[in-house]
Amino acid sequence: MKAWRFYGFGDMRLDDIPVPQVRPGWVLVEPLCVQPSVTEAQLALGIPTLAYDRVKRRLETEAPIQLFGHEFCARIVETGPGVTRFHVGDRIAARAKLPCGNCSLCRSERSNLCRRGPVIGFDQPGCFSELALLPEIALVRVDDRISDSEAACLQSLSDSVASVETASLQMGDSVVIFGQGSMGLECLQIARISGAGLIISVDVRDESCRMSLELGADHALNARTCDPVAVIRELTGGNGADVVFECAGGSPKQGLAGTETLRQAIDAARSGGKVIGVSWFGGPLELNVDLLRERSLRYLFPDISTQAHLEHTVRLVATGRVRLQPTITHVLQGIESVPKSFEITANKGLHQAINPAQVMMRG
Ligand SMILES: [Zn+2]
Numbered sequence: 422m423k424a425w426r427f428y429g430f431g432d433m434r435l436d437d438i439p440v441p442q443v444r445p446g447w448v449l450v451e452p453l454c455v456q457p458s459v460t461e462a463q464l465a466l467g468i469p470t471l472a473y474d475r476v477k478r479r480l481e482t483e484a485p486i487q488l489f490g491h492e493f494c495a496r497i498v499e500t501g502p503g504v505t506r507f508h509v510g511d512r513i514a515a516r517a518k519l520p521c522g523n524c525s526l527c528r529s530e531r532s533n534l535c536r537r538g539p540v541i542g543f544d545q546p547g548c549f550s551e552l553a554l555l556p557e558i559a560l561v562r563v564d565d566r567i568s569d570s571e572a573a574c575l576q577s578l579s580d581s582v583a584s585v586e587t588a589s590l591q592m593g594d595s596v597v598i599f600g601q602g603s604m605g606l607e608c609l610q611i612a613r614i615s616g617a618g619l620i621i622s623v624d625v626r627d628e629s630c631r632m633s634l635e636l637g638a639d640h641a642l643n644a645r646t647c648d649p650v651a652v653i654r655e656l657t658g659g660n661g662a663d664v665v666f667e668c669a670g671g672s673p674k675q676g677l678a679g680t681e682t683l684r685q686a687i688d689a690a691r692s693g694g695k696v697i698g699v700s701w702f703g704g705p706l707e708l709n710v711d712l713l714r715e716r717s718l719r720y721l722f723p724d725i726s727t728q729a730h731l732e733h734t735v736r737l738v739a740t741g742r743v744r745l746q747p748t749i750t751h752v753l754q755g756i757e758s759v760p761k762s763f764e765i766t767a768n769k770g771l772h773q774a775i776n777p778a779q780v781m782m783r784g
Contacts, residue, residue, distance in 0.1 A: 456777040756780070
């Protein structure tokens, strides 16, 4: 079968490799639609972000290796012994982080917090290939009302569900979301159906602001043409918002906001309010912790998403409560276009992409 393998940072090649052998509790799938996450797209180019050291070590000691491809929709073509919940022909998505099954966290039903289990696309091959092997334990069945393209976003959406759950919104809370990329727009829609009152979004791209209004923001501020913190204070009676999601930070080289939006997010939250840190910054940053202490701010990081979160995303999208289709701006055809999807996803601003660029694997 054909599979994309990495020989080093920035060096991916479409190789012919043996079909993996199905084993007990696992299924063999044919990937239908796959997208690189922003993190994967940056790592492929060797840009430091989450998991950089682990990927660098594997490339130096094990290359060529299959990397990435944990956001996908696939169809089951063979089931291993003992697989009971899924059948050949089922369309599935999966969560990326797997439990080890043996540690105290796994035994106490907090397996989402386990740090010993493998991660699909990092420790074991993901879906940038004609066939892939996946464990039944990670899978969720995709509802017929969800397209292959939308289903490829469910894994990322489950992280957004976990992020909004972390905020523990109270009915009518004012909510600000910095960054209207795919996760920002997902957090917006989930907050809206989870009791948010006034919703204000911030971005620097007009097309993202337009999309944000279409998907339910009351105000979409373009940070290039106004001082977002001043406008947010004005719109929230002078105090700032109850909850602020920071979804814009990251490497400026990739068109992300650096650390500036974190400072703005802190300034835009009311005293005693919450800042939910969704972004990855790719390195240490300077933060005035006394400012957080003085204003009793809660700087929280999203819970690690669970199987229940992933199953919830299926209901949210199947019933139209969360709309993904408008955010899917780039769909490429055929397994050969995988490198192009990485290039677009690593430079979404340049390509005016919102969701990562997807690949319909069979063309
Ligand atoms: Zn464990």
